[in-house]
Amino acid sequence: MNSKILTFPLRLAIISLIFGALFKIMHWPFSYSLMLIGGSLVGLLYAIRFVYKKEKSILDYTKLAMILIWVFNYLGNVFHIFYVPYIFEILLFVLFIYWFYVGGISYFKNRTFRKHKFLKAVYYILIGLIIFTLVFGILFKIQHWPYGSLLFTFGVLLLSIFLIFDYFIVDRRNTIQLEQENIK
Numbered sequence: 633m634n635s636k637i638l639t640f641p642l643r644l645a646i647i648s649l650i651f652g653a654l655f656k657i658m659h660w661p662f663s664y665s666l667m668l669i670g671g672s673l674v675g676l677l678y679a680i681r682f683v684y685k686k687e688k689s690i691l692d693y694t695k696l697a698m699i700l701i702w703v704f705n706y707l708g709n710v711f712h713i714f715y716v717p718y719i720f721e722i723l724l725f726v727l728f729i730y731w732f733y734v735g736g737i738s739y740f741k742n743r744t745f746r747k748h749k750f751l752k753a754v755y756y757i758l759i760g761l762i763i764f765t766l767v768f769g770i771l772f773k774i775q776h777w778p779y780g781s782l783l784f785t786f787g788v789l790l791l792s793i794f795l796i797f798d799y800f801i802v803d804r805r806n807t808i809q810l811e812q813e814n815i816k
Contacts, residue, residue, distance in 0.1 A: 638681040
């Protein structure tokens, strides 16, 4: 079984988790259901993906630890199951710094696209638009300014579209080969 086959369902689980957070912030119904389903599926699918990976490096173990700790901490905080101040956050921060130093920069630097430069331009414009709408939507929502909820909701919708768009536009074969060369 190819471990990358779980990439699309994993992205759908992340989208469910993002929508659960949106529903919670907007005080809409079914937020807890979406967050529980999305968070549980992210942890489960990533763990299955890790098990089926043939060659594992320290970076793979780091990513698995980051995902599982984050899911455990997220679900624990959202559902008020436990409260352990800052231990999981500090551990996640240390793991993230290690991942970013060892493989994170090359992950973003070595992206190759399947199609021509127009889609690459659309890709980067979409990233900028997502950042803009999410940051200003959150800012407007905190300040209780008009259109804050609309901007934030639009940003989450764009992020969901981006996660699906990214799956189809980025050529994973070249990216995986370049990541393996950088790790060795």
